[in-house]
Amino acid sequence: MTIVSLPRTAPRVLRAFFMFAAVMTLWVLGTAPAQAQVTAFRQAVAESAARDEDLATFYRARDFQGIWAGDDRAATTRRNALLTALSNAGAHGLPEARYNAEEMIAQLQAATTPTQQGAMEVALSTAFLTYARDVQTGILTPSKVVPLIVREVPLRSRLATLQGFLQSNPDAFLRALPPSSPEYARLMREKLRLENLLAQGGYGPAVQASSLAPGASGQAVVDLRNRLILMGHLDRTATQTYDATIQAAVQRFQQSMGLSADGTAGSDTMKEINVPLDKRMQSVIVAMERERWINRPRGLRHIWVNLTDFTATIVDNDRVTFSTRSVIGASETDRQSPEFSDVMEYMVINPSWYVPRSIVVNEYLPQLQSNSNAVSHLDVTDRSGNVVPRGSVKAGNYTARTFPYSMRQGPSERNALGLVKFMFPNKYNIYLHDTPSKSLFSRESRAFSHGCIRLNDPFDFAYALLAKQESNPEALFQSRLKTGAESRVTLEEPVPVHIVYRTAFTNVTGALQFRRDVYGRDAAIWNALSQTGVAVRAVQG
Template sequence: MISNALPQRRAIHRATIFATLMGALFLTGPIAPATAQSKNDMAGQAKVSAFAQAVAEAAARDTEIAAFYRDNGYQPIWTGSQPQDLARRAALLRALSGAADHGLPDFNTTELNTRLRNVASLRDLGRAEVELSKLFLSYAQGVNSGVLTPSKVDSGIVRKVPRQDGAALLAGFVSSDPTRFLKALPPKSPEYARLMKEKLRLDHQIAHGGWGAPVPASSLKPGQAGASVVALRNRLIRMGYLSRSASQSYDATIQKAVQQFQEDHGLTNDGVAGPGTMDEINTTPEARLASIIVALERERWTNMERGKRHIWVNLTDFTAKIVDGGRVTFTTRSVIGKNIHDQRSPEFSDVMEFMVINPTWNVPRSIATKEYLPMLKRNPNAVSHLKLIDSRGRVVNRSAVNFNAFSAKSFPFAIKQPPSSRNALGLVKFMFPNKYNIYLHDTPSKSLFGREVRAFSHGCIRLSDPFDFAYALLARQTSDPEGTFHKVLNTGRETRVDLEQPVPVHLVYRTAVAPAKGRMNYRRDVYGRDARIWEALQNAGVAFGHADG
């Protein structure tokens, strides 16, 4: 938040002593030829040149700001004395004072205030002009598309952020009502508004003691009693899961509250506060607040048109959803990439174009050489369900191959698995062609969908209900989606089925989700990405700002 807001305003108003002269200069008409200029005209031109040169020099290292001032003839937009200049400064200060509500860095303007207080020349004023533009862009771009560059924080976040050009932002601001322009910058998604509301609520709660003491037990179950159960009861009350109660035993009411807590945190909702559940119950409100602030940043990264119909895959929630007009119309469980190097599922957005029924699995070379080649060296008949293919596309007779003669680099064959119910991709895959070779698909390994944490794949997203997912997609282009799907499936042949209306796909990673109804939902940081984002945000100046009212 802005500290000492009143001195800041006074400092900027002091600058208008110099800006008054600047405003008069820029209201003058064309300058006459030098031979006809009066001394006053020449003095005015010199002052304009001094200001313009100072602006050009101060903006030289920022190509976007430099381009804006070059296009507007180096005229002031902040430090002039006209009503619109005063309105822009006031609007910016108001926006900066609420920056912490968005989980943005503290825009400490102390240095700028000092510079404005010490303005002694038009060159000083020109430099202050550029500093205000830099401050504006830092806020505007931060609140609109995020403070961080995702790929610099984690290589698995390959998302393209819709960042607005700085020169265009400044030009748009100058030609608009400043207050309305700044209010229109944050994401308009309902999720963003709900996260901000929850952030303020949690700020307030932390300022008033948070959720109390943690529960001093590694696990508790129904029927138990004692001090630890009382601590559990009290913490659930502070979290909003229980009404006030004097119960000292783990009764049905507490069990029901624990079940709701488990539901909201992606846990098996058996009503038993086992080690996993207890870890989540004892997570501090500060840690939850950090998750919300990270979620706000992530929401800014996806501040784009997501598609009236789109597919939303939240990696931390292990689900894939179809969303129509803002309403979830289909949900299925998913399995995501293992939490090891080069197998974590990346985050990005693309467009699903088609599905392949009865797919062939073209084994990625990394899997072929790292996993299957060692097996073939030990036993040439290993993984017999897979076929070796040479460079001409011919099936290779394994008995004629000395696998021990090859290394991972020199292995000359491709490996494929023909269509079948045993195929690693199952009986259907859903394609949104991308350079990461990620797609959604069926799997014969159905038992994994019963796990609480489902990170087992090599990076692609496995679906628990792929047929139903296919029916939901095909329903937009056929009156009999199930019949259409099975007619192709029953051929046993690999077949591509195009989607007449391609569907945007968003692979996201949200550990804090604010549903339209009910309490906040939290999920585990399975890849540790949110921890890295939070650290980067803190390094950028983001901090907790607890409400005290």
């Protein structure tokens, strides 16, 4: 693990700013005749910008005049605003070397001819566009790192970004580029807090015990006590015994990790207790990158499904108004739940289950080949949806590729979808639904489905959604349910759905929460970020 240690401010860069201001009055002035200087500068801008279509279009519209060059107030303000933003890139969990402000200043100081200055004009615009995209919508292309992150990142037009910057207050424009969500601000604040803590030694020594229970004493309990204090779960105390105060602190820690909060530091709890601070900081940095991937309005009312937290919530005006436990896709690659956003349009009460093709041919066809009466709770249907008698199926004559039938389960309490499903039609065939397998919701880790999201309280979830359009949502729902017939209820105001994966996030009070990396996705994202130069920092307070 590479940890970069630096002061809270960056005085060398600030000193360089003053040096830079002293020499910039000479930029594009030189000693050659003025017209020759202008011609050489514009020619250099044209040649340097030609390699980038957006920059070529931007400068062509300006007759290749600069926006950074010169000693006028507007150019000076733009330069200083950009260099300040670049010097602070590490605060956003971005790779500082990618926007090395000191090196940029040195290159500007060394640019003494109009040709060199024209090239640096375009270099500044290039650095601006790189930083703007990185801080606004992320460094990585998510699907290239994890194929099941099928989210559409809301990339902004580079040309429009540059034009918008030119027409705005430079400092204000750059400050507005990162996500404006409260979660991003809280993650950034927590990142700085952890950086200060890391500079002071982090969480201290690991606890040398596989488990600890109330009543225990000794050095392991002291180390546990100290780590809980540094994590913010325990007020300062001199106790050396696993007493009631430590038990309560362990419960708070367990709650912050999504563990069963019994107050006993068993093996799972101890494993999480001993995760080093720099590893936790990686999760926060990954969460900030993920927040940039979703940098668009989420909807005044939206549904937020955090796969790692095994929950589905309804959020109204940034406040959670309903929450339920969920079961997500199993850890096998072909069963994991994908990550994406869509819009919920309707719910189906007493749904039929149309078995996905992959399940039909991979799980049920082999059973039918051994026994034509296997999976008798399912109907075999032809291409028109008509039920085919089991005796005429002849499953042994087909392979997974050639099997011509589909399978369907009609409405019932035993239906795999339970008694209601919530639809946001998508090409991944993922939705939220009820389930007859209620026992799974009592488990701490709940990755068991084929990819869809099962809800522990689907009826209450439906009532909460329908409350916006029905005076008595429960009565409407129950009246449809009692018929036993499949029934569709359209949401008058469709609701955005965001299926996300956050191993670090904040709760309603702003306190930092961590969850296990159930699919190993955040580890892959961190590896990709570190390859770009992102590093965990220790910052002196």
